[in-house]
Each structure stands twice: as structure tokens, then as C-alpha cells.
Amino acid sequence: MAYTIEVEGLTKAFGDTRVLEGLDLQVDAGEVFALLGPNGAGKTTTVRILTTLLAPDGGTARVAGHDVVNDPNAVRAAISLTAQEAAVDGILTGAENLRMMARLRGVKPGVADELLDRFDLADAADRRVDSYSGGMRRRLDLAMSLVVRPQVLFLDEPTTGLDPRSRRAVWDAVQTLASEGVTVLLTTQYLEEADRLAQRIAVIDGGRVIAQGTAAELKARVASETLEIHFADKPAQRVPVNAPDDVRRALEQHPDAERIELHRPSLDDVFFALTGASSEIAEPVR
Amino acid sequence: MTASLTFVGRSLRHSVRSVDALLTAILLPVAILLMFVYVFGGAIDAGGRYVDYVVPGIIVLCVGFGAASTAVAVALDMTTGVIDRFRTLPIASSAVLTGHVTASVARNVVSTSLVIGVALIAGFRPEVDPLRWLAAAALLLCLMTAISWVAAAFGLFAKTVEGANAMTFIAAFAPYVSSGFVPADSMPAGLSWIAEHQPVTPIVDSVRALLMGTPVGNSLWIAFAWCAAGIVLGRVASSRLFRQS
Numbered sequence: 185m186a187y188t189i190e191v192e193g194l195t196k197a198f199g200d201t202r203v204l205e206g207l208d209l210q211v212d213a214g215e216v217f218a219l220l221g222p223n224g225a226g227k228t229t230t231v232r233i234l235t236t237l238l239a240p241d242g243g244t245a246r247v248a249g250h251d252v253v254n255d256p257n258a259v260r261a262a263i264s265l266t267a268q269e270a271a272v273d274g275i276l277t278g279a280e281n282l283r284m285m286a287r288l289r290g291v292k293p294g295v296a297d298e299l300l301d302r303f304d305l306a307d308a309a310d311r312r313v314d315s316y317s318g319g320m321r322r323r324l325d326l327a328m329s330l331v332v333r334p335q336v337l338f339l340d341e342p343t344t345g346l347d348p349r350s351r352r353a354v355w356d357a358v359q360t361l362a363s364e365g366v367t368v369l370l371t372t373q374y375l376e377e378a379d380r381l382a383q384r385i386a387v388i389d390g391g392r393v394i395a396q397g398t399a400a401e402l403k404a405r406v407a408s409e410t411l412e413i414h415f416a417d418k419p420a421q422r423v424p425v426n427a428p429d430d431v432r433r434a435l436e437q438h439p440d441a442e443r444i445e446l447h448r449p450s451l452d453d454v455f456f457a458l459t460g461a462s463s464e465i466a467e468p469v470r
Numbered sequence: 471m472t473a474s475l476t477f478v479g480r481s482l483r484h485s486v487r488s489v490d491a492l493l494t495a496i497l498l499p500v501a502i503l504l505m506f507v508y509v510f511g512g513a514i515d516a517g518g519r520y521v522d523y524v525v526p527g528i529i530v531l532c533v534g535f536g537a538a539s540t541a542v543a544v545a546l547d548m549t550t551g552v553i554d555r556f557r558t559l560p561i562a563s564s565a566v567l568t569g570h571v572t573a574s575v576a577r578n579v580v581s582t583s584l585v586i587g588v589a590l591i592a593g594f595r596p597e598v599d600p601l602r603w604l605a606a607a608a609l610l611l612c613l614m615t616a617i618s619w620v621a622a623a624f625g626l627f628a629k630t631v632e633g634a635n636a637m638t639f640i641a642a643f644a645p646y647v648s649s650g651f652v653p654a655d656s657m658p659a660g661l662s663w664i665a666e667h668q669p670v671t672p673i674v675d676s677v678r679a680l681l682m683g684t685p686v687g688n689s690l691w692i693a694f695a696w697c698a699a700g701i702v703l704g705r706v707a708s709s710r711l712f713r714q715s
Contacts, residue, residue, distance in 0.1 A: 235558045261560040271555035275484050287476040288559055312487075328555065 186249060188213045188336060188367045189234065194243035195391075196229055203229045205391035206243065211369060211384075216362045218382035219371040220455065226391040227371035228268060231340045234369070235265045248335050264329035265338045270321040271328070274314040278305050278324050281313060285331040299327040303353065319350030326357055337361060339370040343377060355381060375452050389459045402454045410453050412445040413438050422453070473561040477569025484543070485573045495539060496581045499532035500588050506651065507592050516653055522596070525589045526678035527650025530670060531642070532585050533578055533610055537617035538641035540574040544625030544708075545634035564709045567622050574618040575611065582610060597683035606680040609690070612697035613673060617641060619704025626711035650674045669696040 189211035196204040204226045211217040219227045232238040234247055236256040245252045248262035265271070273281050282296035300306045303323040313321060322342070329337060339358070343351040358368055358381050372378050378385045379399045387395040387402070395402060411423045411434055423434045425446075435441060447453070485492060506524050516523040544567065547553065556563045586594075597603075621637050628634040647661060648654065648670035654662045665671055672692040679686040 237554060237557055257560045260558055263558065265555065265558045267551060267554055269551035269554075271551040271553075273480065273552045274550070275487050276480065280483070284476055284480060285555075288473055288556075288561060290472065 187211055187246075188215070188248060189217070189369060190244075190246045191230075191234070192244050194230065194233065194245055195241045196226075196233065196238070197241055203391055204233075204240070204243075207388065207392050209386060209393065211367060213367055214362070214365045215384065216358065216368040216370070216382045218378035218385045219369065219388055220373075220375065220378045220385050221371075221388040222373060222459070225388045227388060228340055230388075231265070231267075231338050231369070231371060235263060235338055236260055237265075262335040263338060264332075264334035264336075266326050266329045266340065266342055268340045268344065270318075270325040272313050272316075272321055272324050275312065277310050277312055278316070278320075279309040281324060281328060282331065285328045289332045291332055295331055299330060303327045303357075318345060319347050319353075322346055322350055323353055326354060330357075330361075333361075333364065334366060336367045336369065339368065341371055341373065343372070343374065375450065375455055379450075387455060387458050395454070395458050402458075403449045405454060405457070408449065410447045410449060412447060413441045414443040414445070415440055416442045422456070424453075424457070473559075473565040474568045477565050478572045479569075481543075481569035481573030482576060485577055491539065491543075492577070495536050495577050496584060499528070499535070499581050499585045502531065503528045503585055503588055503592070507589075514652060519593075519595075521589070521593045522682060523678070524651060525586075525594045525596075526681060527645060527648070527674050528589070529582060529585060529610065529677060530613070530650060530674050531645040532581060533613050534617055534641035534645060534670075535638065536578045536581055537574055537614050538621045538638045540570055540618045541621035541625035541628065541634040541637035542631055543574070544570050544622045545628055545631050548626065548629070549631075564712045567619075567708050567712060570622055571615065571618040574621075575614045578614045578618075579611075582614075596681040599683065602680045602683065605690070606677050609673065609676055609680075609693055609697070612694060612701070616697040616700030616704065619708060620700050621704070623704050623708035623711055626708055644668065645670050645674070648674055669693075669700075672696065 187210040189209060191207060191209040194204050194207040195202070207226065207230060209230075219230065221227050229238065233240045234245055234252060236252050236259050239253060247259045250258035250262070252259050273284070276284065279296055279300060282299055283293040286293045286295050297306075300309045303326065305320060305324060305327070308316065308320060313324060316324065326342070342354050342358075346354065355377075358370070362368055370381065382399070384396065384398055385402060386393045395405065409425050411425045411431055412420055413423065413434065414420045415438075421438070423430070425431050425434065435444070503525070506528060507521050511520040511524065514520055547566070547570070553566065556566055621641075624637040625634040628636065645651070647657075648665050648668060650670060654665035654671060656662075657665055672689040673696065675689040676686060676693040678684070679689065
């Protein structure tokens, strides 16, 4: 069976900076697929190529059966994009933004009212979008992507910088769409988000996929548990442990430990194990 | 077609809601008119009544200046995220530019009408032959469209709002080195050569001849040819630049 998104050996450089170095992806129809990676891993570049905004240097990419380079209009007819920066018109009102999208997509403008209700924006419908909060802009942005139900929806870091309520609304919308059979490709730095929404996850770093699978498969690739050692005067450390002996050894190495916690592996652990990031706990992800 | 109309609606809404830009576009031309008629006018001898000589020049200056502001509007619009959304739609996304240009022409029709109205109050006494007025209106519409398309291309090329502003300066100063305000042959040799061969002169000469009832000669066809060239060049360049950026 043909994949809904099929990417082979994608490369892209900006000047001397090589962003994608042979990226491969296959996404099935109706699947929610997450691209997980740190800043600069090539997530946004991949999305921009798949949504016809950027031409690749090499490799091929097909979306909904159409080549993104040779047949961009057929791709555009099948997709919607919610990019990192909210793609809304600040000078227009929320309702005007949605009606504009409806006209451009050739559907009845009445869809605007439904979407305003669904995304909890009815009260702000006639206010200029410039006066919206970040969360409201993001919800409107997503609503504008759903004026017609796309075959494939691209979400580039859809919840970055959002308050919990708006994040919730985005997650609910993604789950609803997935249940309606829309294929979703989302990028995220939040491991929790990928774990929660996506059936399959590709971890990307340095412009290529370094691991791929379900959340459970990825977790199985690291140690069964992780020991987190907290200190009074320096950052906490994470140590993979498989047996009680490992715990004993770790504590002997760190006699100044103040407090310890034992964790089941999270996607964070997978991520750190795969990308070789330092064992020190990174800044909280949100 | 639907897409172009939708974007025309969008740009018109933008025009009406950008109050400062709208006031500048409408009031500045009137201020320039009053300055030339009442402040400088008394000291300039262009043969005949100066108000009748200068008003066509002012009209062309205002059209140029107003249409050139499209460069700034386009550059500003390109910095917003919503453009990427338009690019991922199955439409000719350069229809966004058609919206900008049409709105620019609409703004200019309003400000030019106002300038003509104030000029009449200030003593401008043109010919009343409707055919001549129609021809002048057609030429001015062509000029608005041409400068707007060239400005759209310039705005895409400049990429920043500051860079795009240079277009406004060119459009605001080019008319001074033409037959718009003083006769070209009153300038030093080199300058008068430029004045006689740059596009503003045949355009101003045509508008002046049409409105004052003097013989039009070749200048009308030269004027239309310049405008047609501007429309074609500006359109082709801006569509290409839009796809590349």
C-alpha cells in the first residue's frame, strides 16, 4: 500500500549549513505521526518542504500520492498547515479571517461560525486578531487550517508557548481529526506531546532520523529504569539502572547525594539516550 | 478569480483600517497642492496662470507617491505568517499581489479626486470636454496600476519595510525633474535632457494638454507606452519574486 507521506533521502542546505542530510519517512494513511527533535534538528525544514513552501536540494517527497516538487498544486489541495508562527491576519477580525479562508477554499462562509464555536472564539469573533492572546491566535490558526477537512494536516510545534487551556484545545482537535481519519504529521520538542498524540514517532537529530517506532518501542531501547540523583549544590544527574547493583554503584559514586528518585523510562530518557545529550537533566521543556 | 476578489477585499479592509497610512495618502497630496499654489506659485513664471500649469504635475506626483506606498504595504505583508498559509493553498497565490495593487488604485482614485476637487476651489480652471477628461482619467488609471505593480515588485525585492520605503522617495522626487512644476527647458542642459526623456514628462504633458485643451501631440502615446511597459514589467517581476521568496 502506498504511504500518505513518503520521503526518501531528503537533503537541504542553507548556504554552508546542512539542515537535512538524507531524511527518510513513511507515514500511513490516518496515522498521527510525530517528528521529535531539538531546535535545529530539521523539523521545520522538513515540514516546509512537505507543504511545498521550500524546494529540497535532493531526494524525493510525496504527499497524498503527489510529488511536492513536480505537482505542488495537487499536494496543496490535499493539505493544511499550521506553522510555528501563527498564520493569521492581524488586521482582520477572527470571523473575517475564517470567511476569507472559506472563500479561498471554495466552501460556504457559514463554516466560519461553526469553527468559532468549536474553538471557543465566538465571543472574540468580531475583534481584530491583533488584540488576541497567543492562545487565541493559535486556536484561530488551527481553525483556519480546518475550513475544509484536509487529507493531511501538518502541525509545526503546535503547542509551543501555549497556556494549558489552549494546549488542551489543540490536543483535543488533533485527537478528533485523527478519529475522523485525517493523517497528521506534527513536530514537537515536547516528548509528552508526542507520547500522548502520536501512534508512531521519528526522533530526528542533525537532519536525519535516528530512531523510529511507537512510544513503547522507543522506550524499550533504553534501560528499564532511570535513577535521578539530586544534589544540594549542583544539577541533578540521571543514571540508567537495570538491577539493584546499579543503584548501589551509583550511590557509591555520589556520596554527596541529597535525594534520589527512580523513574520508569520516559521519552525524555529515550531522547537523551539517542541524541547523546548530556546526562544532566535539561531545562524543563515548558 | 475568486481568489483575486477575496484578496482585493482583504487589502481594501487593510487600507481602511490603517488609519495613519490612509490619512497620509489623502492629506499629503492636498498639502503639496496648497504649498505649490499658494507658497511657491507666486514666484514661479511658467507662462500663463501657474495654478493651471502646476495642477497636472501635482496630480501625477500624488499618483506616483500614493502608488509607491504599495511597496511598503507589500514588504510589510510579506513579514506576516499568513502569507505562508496563502502559499500552501491550491490557488495562484500571487493573487495576494493583485489585491494589493487593486486596493492601491482604489486609494489613489480617492486621493486624486480630492486633489482635483481642492484644485478647483483653489482656482484651477480646466477644459470641460468630457472626452478629454475620460482620456486623462484612463491615463491616470494606467499610471496608478503601473506604479503599483512596479512598487509591488520593489517591495518584494527590498524584503524590508525600510528598503521598500526607497521606492516612495524615488516616486516623490522623480516628478520634480520633469515638466511637472517648471518647464523642462528652464533647467540646466543635463537636467533638462533627463527631464525631457524620463517617463513623468510625457505623462504630465499629456494630462496638462488634455485638461487645458491644448494639442496633445505624441506625448499621449508615449505616456501610455511607458505605463503599459510598467504594468507588464511590474507584474512579471513581482510574480517571479513572489514565487522565489
